Amino acid sequence: MAYKSAGVDLLLAFDLVLSALPASSVTMDGSAGFSLPPATDSKRGLIRIATQAEVTAGTATDIAVNPAQLEAVTSDSALMNSILTRDGNGSGLDADLLRGLPADFTSSKAVNGYQKLPSGLIIQWGAGTAAQRETMSSGYPNTLPIAFPNQGFFAIASYCGGLNTTTVWFESAYSGAHTGIRYIVIGY
Known part of the structure; x- marks a missing residue:
């Protein structure tokens, strides 16, 4: 049992054990005058979960949250779902950036195109021109669709006689400039 007067910040509490009495013989008439004021952020009191x-x-601003309930709404997946549910596409919030x-x-x-990947890698491809190699530093420069922000890692090119959705035709190298090359480059 507990009793607290409204004007006092002291709570008097005690336990009363009636082991020899049957439960049906005990009644409460409510005249004890219990006062259970609601809790605030600065004062203890009665709360509702x-x-x-x-x-x-x-x-709500007048109820309490337990740790399991809080975890259910603040986990990574819950936050991502909340962003998509409340803000959707075009909101300016980017779930991937948050992660x-x-x-x-x-x-x-396009024929000369690129794809930026989530890891930061960029794959670029295109059609271009190659020149007959006369020295190790010679060749025909082909401008990539976009510049790599950091560096290029890998490039491969081949003479291509033709390409469609199911077939590619390759040609052997010959002297002189050749405009039928296809390339793939990877960088970041």
């Missing part, structure tokens, strides 16, 4: 729906809604991934996954699906 929120339902999970109330925690998810996040609008620490690059935000730019743009691509250009």
Whole structure:
């Protein structure tokens, strides 16, 4: 049992054990004058635990949240779902950026194109021109669709006589400039 007068910040509490009496012989008439004021952020008092729906809604200011309920709405997956549910596409919030991934996954699906990947790698491809090699430093420069922000890692090129959705034709090298090359380069 506990009793606290409204004007006093002292709570007197005691336990009363009636082991020899049957429970049906004990009644409470309510005249003890209990005062259970609601808790605030600065004063102890009576609280109500929120339902999970109330925690998810996040609008109530007069109820308490337990750790399991809080985890259910603040886990990584819950936060990502909340961003998509509340803000959707075009909101200016980027879930991948929040996870620490690059935000730019743009691509250009053209003959000379590129794809930026979540890891930061960039794959570029295109058609270009090659010159007959006369020295190790000679060749025909082909401008990539976009510049690599850091560096290029790998490049491969081949003479291509033709290409469609199911077939590619390769040609053998010959002297003079050749405009039928296809290339793939990878960098970041």
